[in-house]
Every structure is written in structure tokens, then in C-alpha cells.
Amino acid sequence: MPNPEQISRPWTRQRSQLWFSVLAIxxxxxxxxxxxxxxxxxxxxxxxxxxxxxxxxxRMVPPFIPSEDFTVITKAALDTFFIAFAGTALGLVLGIPLGLLSARNIMPFAPVRAFARAIVVFSRATPALVFALCFVRLYGIGVLAGLLAIGIHSIGMIGKLITDAAEEIDPGPREGVIATGAGSLQDLYTGIWSQMVPTVISISLYRLELDFRSAPILGWVGAGGIGLILRGYAGSLRYQELLGITILIVVLVVILEILSATTRHALLGKTETDLPGKPGRMTQLFLGGTTRPGKKIADWMINKSANKEASESESQISRSLTPPWTRERIKVNSIGLIFFVLLIISVLVPDIATSRIVDGSQKLPSYIARLxxxxxxxxxxxxxxxxxxxxxxxxxxxxxxxxxxxxxxxxxxxxxxxxxxxxxxxxxxxxxxxxxxxxxxxxxxxxxxxxxxxxxxxxxxxxxxxxxxxxxxxxxxxxxxxxxxxxxxxxxxxxxxxxxxxxxxxxxxxxxxxxxxxxxxxxxxxxxxxxxxxxxxxxxxxxxxxxxxxxxxxxxxxxxxxxxxxxxxxxxxxxxxx
Amino acid sequence: MKFGKSASSGVVRQENSTTPGVNAVEVTDLVKTFDSGKIRALDGVSFKVPKGQLLVIIGLSGSGKSTLLRHLNGLHLPTEGSAIVLDENVSSLSRKELRSLRRDVGFVFQQFNIVGRLTCIENVLSGALGRIWGPRISALMYSKSMRSEAIEQLERVGLADKAWQRTDTLSGGEQQRVAIARTLMQKPQIVLADEPVASLDPEISGQVMDLLVQCCIEDGITVLCSLHQVDLALGWANRLIGLRAGKIVLDTPVDESLSQEDVMVVYQQLDPEGTKTSEYLDTSETSSP
Missing domain, CATH: 1.10.3720.10 (MetI-like)
Structure with missing residues (x-):
């Protein structure tokens, strides 16, 4: 018969810590x-x-989208898309360099790392809506404030994930590149960035999905897009329209999520790392004893002169100097092109006045001082x-x-x-x-x-x-x-x-x-x-x-x-x- | 960028007995310690390698082979002593000078160290980075003549057909051949090969070794190669150096008078208790990565 102490679990320090945490929670x-x-x-x-x-x-059912507001709503929905898309792009443009600068294996100077990291941490901890609230005062009501808010907030997550991705790369290939005598920038691109590309694609798409979700509400504080209309209906107690717009937002987010998932699958779905297994014959190279010292060099020198003519004619075959248009390449390039065109549209169509950007940015230091x-x-x-x-x-x-x-x-x-x-x-x-x-x-x-x-x-x-x-x-x-x-x-x-x-x-x-x-x-x-x-x-x-x-x-x-x-x-x- | 541990330039003794230009590599009393002196990886190694020599360094794992080779292109810097490569003292070079030295010194790694996501030709082209300024985002950003040069190098290693394939779709032996083509693309004067075939199976090992040394002889490149396999070493070397616990215990020319048994005896001297016999006898141990 075991005594009672044996059938109950011993009370260790770790266990008491755990239970204390659970109790506290x-x-x-x-x-x-x-x-x-x-x-x-x-x-x-x-x-x-x-x-x-x-x-x-x-009073909310049936949900309803008034036809007289149709053009306004369509424009607002498109604006929301542009805000999210261009905002994510801005986040990538700013976040990737900051992320790389805060990676230990890229930037050896601690003060630079700390500075980059501080910006990243601040962006991450401040919600996009708060940035939007501030930017509306600075850049005026409209798409620009929303775009900047999404962009600045996105820096935080993108920067952090980029830093993690950069610090986790395999140092081997990078050493291979350095050993060829490559400079810092060449090493950064060929040795580091080439390895990070799949992770960067996945980070970008994930961030885009999150931004599609946070963009619709930005209009609530005046930062452009469909949120403004949502606020209008909520304020004037038009509940049927309120639910209608909500459903519209959900449908849009679902469509964009599916698109993003399809892109992710198209770009990253197939893993091409499976090596064709080659069962090697276990030849006894070590103990064969057939190799005379220096024999291989001598044999080869003889064969080389004999085969010289034959090999020269063989090497005349012309080889393509440009990559072939494989299906994979066509796919990747067309997805890239689509995203590029979407980005151009997102920046140009909302009609952002450059004067506003310049004006707002000039006021930025004094604005921060007032805050x-x-x-x-x-x-x-x-x-x-x-x-x-x-x-x-x-x-x-x-x-x-x-x-x-x-x-x-x-x-x-x-x-x-x-x-x-x-x-x-x-x-x-x-x-x-x-x-x-x-x-x-x-x-x-x-x-x-x-x-x-x-x-x-x-x-x-x-x-x-x-x-x-x-x-x-x-x-x-x-x-x-x-x-x-x-x-x-x-x-x-x-x-x-x-x-x-x-x-x-x-x-x-x-x-x-x-x-x-x-x-x-x-x-x-x-x-x-x-x-x-x-x-x-x-x-x-x-x-x-x-x-x-x-x-x-x-x-x-x-x-x-x-x-x-x-x-x-x-x-x-x-x-x-x- | 960081290139290994920082060096404290200790005692630098230089023997200027030889005329410059004759020796590709001169190593003098090289000492390297890790973990602030706890591990002594190299313990006073000295040797000279004349240009055009095919030197093979043998020794058990942990004997300092890799550490030695990595000193010769500045991936490691010496704790004491000096490594003079192509008449340049590696530890006294500025970053820019080190880069231009690395251009002339190719390095073939055990784990290939190629970027698997890139196509073969992009990996080969990266061998030319030392010659040009600035990063290159795609193969198309290299000049046409460089691309055709890269194809030629791939042709030499028998992989021109796979130039536009992703490198990670290739077998291990083929990946190492891509790495060799990258090294040849540098047009180096010296090739350092750190156990280039240790993660390949014996048959492929032989083929890859043949290819590496043949190309280097064709281009008149000095080779310093570390190997596990005595047989391969005997086939291709003019000279053999044996390392044990960071010290040279064997330095002999390879000719008709040197029999395989002689070297095996030397190997057993390296390992008198026979505890590591499997490393150089059992082929299956070294065949897979």
C-alpha cells in the first residue's frame, strides 16, 4: 500500500509558482x-x-444600402481599399529598413540598433486609430491621414518581424557570399535578403490582411474611407443602413482575405525543397587500394589532351543568357505586376494633394512640440x-x-x-x-x-x-x-x-x-x-x-x-x- | 558586417627569407584560441605553399583544419602569428583590402553555402560580386558577358542545362558543383576547400573532387583542401599535411614512393587509441550530411 504522500504530487517551488500565477490571473x-x-x-x-x-x-433588419448614396459608398469603399493597400506599402517601405537596422547580425553598432528599435516599438504600441486622430489635425480630413496612420502603425509589426527573420537566417550562404569578396550591400542583398524573401512575402500579406480590417474604421475620426459613412448612419440613428454598411464591410474583408490567401498559396504554397533521392552505390573508395599516389593527375592529363577536340565542339552549344519563361516565372511576375499596378492606383486615384503632404510635414515638428x-x-x-x-x-x-x-x-x-x-x-x-x-x-x-x-x-x-x-x-x-x-x-x-x-x-x-x-x-x-x-x-x-x-x-x-x-x-x- | 571574432594582434614574427611572389600562402606560428583562451584550435602552425601546389590537409574532426583554412581568407583572424596570402598579411588588411584579397581566394565549403532559393546561375554570378560595385537584384542585372561567363563555368561543372533552375531542387553533389562554379567565377589564384565532399556519398565525392581539382589545374590555381578521405587525398595531392590538436604532425610530398599504407600508418599515429577509426574507415559515416 503506498502512503498518501506517494499518491499526491510533490509540492515543488516551480509548481507553487505556477499555481500562484494561475491564482493571480x-x-x-x-x-x-x-x-x-x-x-x-x-x-x-x-x-x-x-x-x-x-x-x-x-430596427436594424432588413439591412439596407440606400441607392441614392450608392456612388458615395462605392467611392468610400474604394478609398478604404486604397488606404489599406498604400498604407501597407508605406509600412513596408519604412519598416523593412528599420527592421534590418535593428537586426544584430546586420547592424553592429548598438546605438543605431537601439534607435531603430525605439521607432519600431513606438509604432507597434500606438494603435492606427490614434495615429489617424492625430494626422487628421495635421493633414486634414481625408485619405491621406488614414494612409499615413496605417503606414506608420504598420512599421511596428513589420519592423519586428523583419528583425526576427533577419536574425534567424542561415549564416552559411551568407559566409559563401562574403568569401567571394562581396561588399556590405552585396552581402545584404545576395547573402541575407535572398534568404528572407518567402518570410517577407508572408509578413507583407499578413500585414495587408490586418490593415484591411483596421482601415474601415479610420473614417470614424475623419481619416477617409467607409468609416465616415458608418459614423454618419450611427449618428443619425439610421440602423438599417448601419447594418447594411457593416455587412458590406464584412463582405469586402472576406473577399480580400480570400484573395490574400490565394496569393499566399500561389507564391509560397509549393515547396521545392524536396531533393530527388539518389541511392548511392556503396563503393569502397577507402580501402580499394587501387589508387596509386598521383595517379589521378597523370591519368587525367593524358585523357585531357585526347578529349580536347571533342569537348571543344560540345561547348559550342549556345546557352540562353536570359531566364526561360517558365510557368512559375510567369506566375510570380504577373502577381508582382498586379500588386504594382494596384499600388500605383492606390496612390494616384484618391487624389492626394502634394501640397497637403508638404504643408502637413512642415507643421509636424511644431505639432509634436504642442503634443x-x-x-x-x-x-x-x-x-x-x-x-x-x-x-x-x-x-x-x-x-x-x-x-x-x-x-x-x-x-x-x-x-x-x-x-x-x-x-x-x-x-x-x-x-x-x-x-x-x-x-x-x-x-x-x-x-x-x-x-x-x-x-x-x-x-x-x-x-x-x-x-x-x-x-x-x-x-x-x-x-x-x-x-x-x-x-x-x-x-x-x-x-x-x-x-x-x-x-x-x-x-x-x-x-x-x-x-x-x-x-x-x-x-x-x-x-x-x-x-x-x-x-x-x-x-x-x-x-x-x-x-x-x-x-x-x-x-x-x-x-x-x-x-x-x-x-x-x-x-x-x-x-x-x- | 562582422567577420568572425576580433583579433588582438599579438606577437607577429615574420620570416622574410623567401622572395615575394613565389609562395601563395605563408603561415608563421599561427595560434588561434576561442572562448578567451580556453580552446586552443591552432597551436603554432607554420608552412609555406608555393604557387600551383595541390596541398591536402588531413586530420580528424576538431584538429583545426577548418580553422586554419578560414584564417587564409580572413573569416578568422589570428590570435598570434601571421598568415600571409598572396604577399598580403591577412590580419593587417583594411576591410576594402580584405575584400579584394577574398576576390583572389576562392572558398568551397562543406555545407556548400549557396543560397538555395536562387537559381544556379544567380549563385554562380554572385562569385563576380567582388569585381563589380553595388548589389544585384536579379540575374538580368549582371552584364551579358558576365552571364555568358557564368554559363561557361556551369558548363565546366556539367550543369549548364540547369542554369535557370532553383539551386535547392538539385542533389547535394550538384549543389556543390554549383558552389565550385561560383568559386571559379571569381577567377581566383587560390582555392581553399574545407572538406568539400564530407557531406556527399563516396561515389559522388570522387566525382566532385575530380572536378574541383581538374578545374583548378586547368586555371593554374593553387589549392589548399582539407579532407577526411585518405584515398582521395592520395589521388589528387602533391603534398600532404597532417594536423592533430592544432599542430602539424605530418608534412610530406606525395609521389610514387608514398604508399597508401604509409599514410594509413600516419593516420593511426594521429589516432593511436583508434577511438575515431570510424571517421576515416567507415564510408557510411561521412556519406550523408
Whole structure:
């Protein structure tokens, strides 16, 4: 008989740390849910107010796009596309050099690296909508402000991923290039960049997808595109049109997502790395003993003179000096051409006045100076309490999203779904949810339930749910079958098998993804208030409207600090756990 | 760019007994330590290589073969002693001078070190980068004469047909042949080959070695090649150097009087306990990367 100590797990230091962290997270979560008024009482309130909500919802159906506004809406939708496309291009143009400059194996001077990294970190931590809010004051209402906002914010993610990609390249080929006597720039292109191209394509397309999702809302603050129309309908309580535009946005995002996925597949889908296996005969070269020292040289010298004439006539065959037009090359070149043409259109068609760019850029230094607070008078109690709200919204939304995402992701993974039909339905549902920008959800929810942190949290939770379920389902699909077979062979049922065979395998990546989710959620929660979803966004918007520049700058600084801290903590925890 | 560890120029002793221009490589009392002196990879190595010689360096892994070769084109810088290549002291060169030296010194790596994503001809063309200014984004940015030169070099290694194929679609032996074509494209005076066939199977190893040395003889290139396989070494070398624990333990010309058994004996002296026999006897051990 084992004694009781043997059948319970020993209480190690690591285990107590783990449990302490879990407890801390739950306390934080409970506090956040309470703070955003989504505890039991808050939920009851939603149900008590249900008839009214239902009434508001019923005013949204059937969704409707007024024909008299058709040209305006088409133009706005196209503008949104141009903002996202040209903005991503701008992000790439600025982000790639900054990313390369912050890579340790490219830039040996630490101060330059630190400077480049600082810009990248600041861009990443400040939401595009905040940049848009500032740029509208500087460059005027319209496409230009939105384009710049998307571009400047995109620098952050692009720069970081480029740095990671550059630092991970295989140093071997690079050494090969250096050994030929190549200079720094030649090494950078042939040795480093050539190896990074697939990663860069995938980063660019991913960023483009994200920008297509954040561009529609930019118009809300006047930065061009369809958001302005959304705001017009929400403000004038035209709910049918509001839902109509929302559906239009979702359809556009879905189409663009499919296009992006097709491009990704066309460019990166096929792996050409499979080497043709050549079974070599195991010839005894070592112990054959047939080789006389120096024999090979002598033999070859004799053969060489004999074969000279024959080989000379052979080498007369003309070889092409230009690459042949293979299908692969035609495909890559035409995709490149399409993207180039789209970029030209995106820059030229919205009719951006160069005078505005010059004018705005000249005012930029003085504008930054006006944004810089001289004292702490802007730091009011209201601001502090809203900032806390913001963090609570981010936490609560992450918690709610995870609560639904963990079970649902098992349905949306091909290897754990109970049937092909359920898998396909789940994936489709996921795609649709993912394609609704969370701020657009927030606009609808604010119209249905009224403004406040509660609404913001629910809207954000839906957005985060769509975002995280895909990541979870993808990592579940990567789980190894062998371990599951082992669990299955003990006679476990489907649920037991998923919990014992799959969950432990995917737990580390799930934790890592969840921390990333928290990071994203806090970032989004800072801007929810702009559309009425609670948190610091409301003060941000009103400061911008009333031209309280110091307050505006102070709030941006606070957002930066919070987002940056959350990122640092998340990275630290991720490193501790994995 | 960083090219290996920084060098602390220690004691530099130079023996100027030979007239310049005769020797391609002169190594004097070369010492290299890693991890701030904990690992002594090279321990006072001295030798001279006259122009046109085919020198093969043998030794077990960890004996300092790679480290030695990497000193000769400045991928490593010496802790003590000096390496004089083509009458230039490698450790005293500026970055620009080092680049122009590297142009004259080709390097063939064990792991090929070609860019798999690029086409064969682009990899070969990268051998010409030292001659031109600025980066080249596509093969079409090199001049027509350079492209036809690259095709000629590919022709020599028997791969002209595959010029516009991605290099990672080729087999290991073919990839190494592309790397050789890249080196020949440099028009070097010296080729350093660091175990060029160690990740290939024995049959392909023989073919690739043949090709490398033949091309170098044709172009009158001095060759310093490190090898595992005694048989290959005997076939192609004029001279053999054996390294053990960073020291030269064998330096002999290769001629009719040197039998394979002699060298095998030397090999066993390198490894008296026979603990690493598999490295130079069992072909299957070295055949796959």
C-alpha cells in the first residue's frame, strides 16, 4: 500500500509558482469582469433590458444600402481599399529598413540598433486609430491621414518581424557570399535578403490582411474611407443602413482575405525543397587500394589532351543568357505586376494633394512640440480611472474569448472535429467572425445595448474570439497523431482523448497565443472608447475634438506605456513558461 | 558586417627569407584560441605553399583544419602569428583590402553555402560580386558577358542545362558543383576547400573532387583542401599535411614512393587509441550530411 504522500504530487517551488500565477490571473480576471460590470448582476441587467435591445435590433433588419448614396459608398469603399493597400506599402517601405537596422547580425553598432528599435516599438504600441486622430489635425480630413496612420502603425509589426527573420537566417550562404569578396550591400542583398524573401512575402500579406480590417474604421475620426459613412448612419440613428454598411464591410474583408490567401498559396504554397533521392552505390573508395599516389593527375592529363577536340565542339552549344519563361516565372511576375499596378492606383486615384503632404510635414515638428505636455495637469482622476477601465476591458474580453475559444477550437480543427460537416461549418463561422473588425462590432453593440465598458468588452470579446480560435485550431491540427493513438488504444472516448492526448501537446502554444491575445486585446481596448465602448478612447477623442493637445499627447503616452508594459510582461511570462 | 571574432594582434614574427611572389600562402606560428583562451584550435602552425601546389590537409574532426583554412581568407583572424596570402598579411588588411584579397581566394565549403532559393546561375554570378560595385537584384542585372561567363563555368561543372533552375531542387553533389562554379567565377589564384565532399556519398565525392581539382589545374590555381578521405587525398595531392590538436604532425610530398599504407600508418599515429577509426574507415559515416 503506498502512503498518501506517494499518491499526491510533490509540492515543488516551480509548481507553487505556477499555481500562484494561475491564482493571480483568476483574481485579476474576476476583478476585471466585475469592473466592466459583466458579473452576474450585469448580465441580468442585459437580460432585463432585452426587450429594448430587441426593439433596437429589430430596427436594424432588413439591412439596407440606400441607392441614392450608392456612388458615395462605392467611392468610400474604394478609398478604404486604397488606404489599406498604400498604407501597407508605406509600412513596408519604412519598416523593412528599420527592421534590418535593428537586426544584430546586420547592424553592429548598438546605438543605431537601439534607435531603430525605439521607432519600431513606438509604432507597434500606438494603435492606427490614434495615429489617424492625430494626422487628421495635421493633414486634414481625408485619405491621406488614414494612409499615413496605417503606414506608420504598420512599421511596428513589420519592423519586428523583419528583425526576427533577419536574425534567424542561415549564416552559411551568407559566409559563401562574403568569401567571394562581396561588399556590405552585396552581402545584404545576395547573402541575407535572398534568404528572407518567402518570410517577407508572408509578413507583407499578413500585414495587408490586418490593415484591411483596421482601415474601415479610420473614417470614424475623419481619416477617409467607409468609416465616415458608418459614423454618419450611427449618428443619425439610421440602423438599417448601419447594418447594411457593416455587412458590406464584412463582405469586402472576406473577399480580400480570400484573395490574400490565394496569393499566399500561389507564391509560397509549393515547396521545392524536396531533393530527388539518389541511392548511392556503396563503393569502397577507402580501402580499394587501387589508387596509386598521383595517379589521378597523370591519368587525367593524358585523357585531357585526347578529349580536347571533342569537348571543344560540345561547348559550342549556345546557352540562353536570359531566364526561360517558365510557368512559375510567369506566375510570380504577373502577381508582382498586379500588386504594382494596384499600388500605383492606390496612390494616384484618391487624389492626394502634394501640397497637403508638404504643408502637413512642415507643421509636424511644431505639432509634436504642442503634443508634448509641460506639466501633469492633464493627468486627472478621470483619466486614471479610464485607463484602469481600459486594462479591465482588455482582460475581461480575453477571458471571455478564451472561455469560448478553447472548446470551439477543437470543433474547428480537422483532426479533432467530430465530423467533416461540423469542421467545415466551424471554419466558415470562424472566418466570418474574424472578418468583422471589432470596432465595427462595437458600433453595432453601442447602438443595440448603449455605450459603456460592458458593451466594449462584449464587442472586443467577439473580435478576440475569432482571432484566437484560428490560432488554437491551427496548433491543434499540428498535434502529433502518435500520442493520440496511444491514448486511444487505452479505450478512451473522444473527450478523454482530446483532453489527455491533444491538450497537453498544444498547451504550451495555447498559453503563448493567449498571452499574445491579451497583448492585442489591451491594444484594441484603448481605442474602443472612440466609438463609445468605454475606456480611455473617449477622453482621447474629446481631447482631439477640443484641441487639448497636451492632454492628447499625455493620453498617447499613457497608452504607449500600458501597451508596452503588457508586452514586456507577456514576453517575460512566455519565456518563463516555455 | 562582422567577420568572425576580433583579433588582438599579438606577437607577429615574420620570416622574410623567401622572395615575394613565389609562395601563395605563408603561415608563421599561427595560434588561434576561442572562448578567451580556453580552446586552443591552432597551436603554432607554420608552412609555406608555393604557387600551383595541390596541398591536402588531413586530420580528424576538431584538429583545426577548418580553422586554419578560414584564417587564409580572413573569416578568422589570428590570435598570434601571421598568415600571409598572396604577399598580403591577412590580419593587417583594411576591410576594402580584405575584400579584394577574398576576390583572389576562392572558398568551397562543406555545407556548400549557396543560397538555395536562387537559381544556379544567380549563385554562380554572385562569385563576380567582388569585381563589380553595388548589389544585384536579379540575374538580368549582371552584364551579358558576365552571364555568358557564368554559363561557361556551369558548363565546366556539367550543369549548364540547369542554369535557370532553383539551386535547392538539385542533389547535394550538384549543389556543390554549383558552389565550385561560383568559386571559379571569381577567377581566383587560390582555392581553399574545407572538406568539400564530407557531406556527399563516396561515389559522388570522387566525382566532385575530380572536378574541383581538374578545374583548378586547368586555371593554374593553387589549392589548399582539407579532407577526411585518405584515398582521395592520395589521388589528387602533391603534398600532404597532417594536423592533430592544432599542430602539424605530418608534412610530406606525395609521389610514387608514398604508399597508401604509409599514410594509413600516419593516420593511426594521429589516432593511436583508434577511438575515431570510424571517421576515416567507415564510408557510411561521412556519406550523408
Amino acid at each position: 483568476f483574481v485579476l480576471l474576476a476583478w476585471s469582469i466585475n469592473r466592466v460590470d459583466l458579473s452576474l448582476g450585469g448580465i441580468v441587467e442585459i437580460f432585463e433590458g432585452w426587450p429594448e435591445t430587441q426593439n433596437l435590433l429589430s 508634448t505636455p509641460n506639466d501633469w495637469s492633464w493627468f486627472t482622476d478621470r483619466l486614471f480611472s479610464d485607463m484602469i477601465d481600459t486594462i479591465a476591458i482588455g482582460f475581461a474580453a480575453t477571458g471571455i474569448a478564451l472561455l469560448f475559444a478553447i472548446p470551439f477550437s477543437f470543433l474547428a480543427a480537422s483532426n479533432t472535429a467530430p465530423g467533416r460537416f461540423i469542421y467545415l461549418i466551424s471554419r466558415l463561422f470562424m472566418l466570418l467572425v474574424r472578418c468583422v473588425p471589432e470596432l465595427v462590432v462595437a458600433v453595432i453593440f453601442v447602438a443595440a445595448i448603449g455605450p459603456g465598458p460592458k458593451t466594449g468588452t462584449l464587442a472586443l470579446a467577439i473580435g478576440m474570439f475569432g482571432f484566437i480560435t484560428k490560432l488554437f485550431a491551427d496548433s491543434i491540427e499540428e498535434a502529433r497523431q502518435g500520442i493520440r493513438d496511444g491514448v486511444n488504444s487505452t479505450g478512451a472516448n473522444r473527450l478523454q482523448e482530446s483532453v489527455t492526448g491533444v491538450l497537453p501537446q498544444v498547451a504550451p502554444s495555447m498559453v503563448s497565443h493567449s498571452l499574445y491575445l491579451l497583448d492585442v486585446a489591451i491594444r484594441s481596448s484603448t481605442i474602443l472608447g472612440i466609438v463609445g465602448g468605454g475606456g480611455i478612447g473617449f477622453l482621447l477623442m474629446s481631447a482631439a475634438k477640443r484641441l487639448y493637445f497636451e492632454t492628447l499627447g499625455g493620453i498617447i503616452f499613457c497608452i504607449f506605456v500600458v501597451v508596452f508594459l503588457v508586452e514586456i510582461i507577456a514576453t517575460w511570462i512566455r519565456r518563463k513558461i516555455i
